[in-house]
Amino acid sequence: LHSFSTRRSSDLGLSLMSDTFDRVLPWRANLDQPIQPRDALRVTCFVGQGVKTTSSMVYDVDAFKKGQSPPKPQLIYTDGDGTVPSASLQLCSKISSDGSTNIIKGASHIGVLSDTEFIEYLQSA
Numbered sequence: 001l002h003s004f005s006t007r008r009s010s011d012l013g014l015s016l017m018s019d020t021f022d023r024v025l026p027w028r029a030n031l032d033q034p035i036q037p038r039d040a041l042r043v044t045c046f047v048g049q050g051v052k053t054t055s056s057m058v059y060d061v062d063a064f065k066k067g068q069s070p071p072k073p074q075l076i077y078t079d080g081d082g083t084v085p086s087a088s089l090q091l092c093s094k095i096s097s098d099g100s101t102n103i104i105k106g107a108s109h110i111g112v113l114s115d116t117e118f119i120e121y122l123q124s125a
Contacts, residue, residue, distance in 0.1 A: 042098045043099035044102070046104060046121070047092065048104055048106070048109060049081065050079065051106065052079075053081065057076070058076060081107060102121070104117060
């Protein structure tokens with residue numbers, strides 16, 4: 001998957017996407033391992049959940065033609081905040097053993113910022 005995706009991204013002139021994929025891949029391989037925090041970092045996360053979120057795009061490899069726009073992909077969906085899948089959002093809980101993750105049902109990625117629970121937390125901090 002890695003070499004195919006990187007090569008395909010580069011072939012399409014999407015070097016930024018290719019570079020990002022290379023940086024993110026090591027994190028994906030260790031999702032079940034705790035992340036070692038620096039010093040005594042306390043992290044509080046607010047994440048949305050229950051919003052249809054694209055988790056992957058499946059392309060027909062044979063439909064790619066040089067000099068043409070890429071074909072439309074088949075979109076695969078999962079739970080998340082409309083931008084980030086829930087599995088990725090849960091990484092926040094592994095950053096700090098002294099932190100917490102607050103799940104806001106139905107909140108989008110940006111919608112979390114206007115949620116009452118989030119605003120009340122900021123006002124009390």
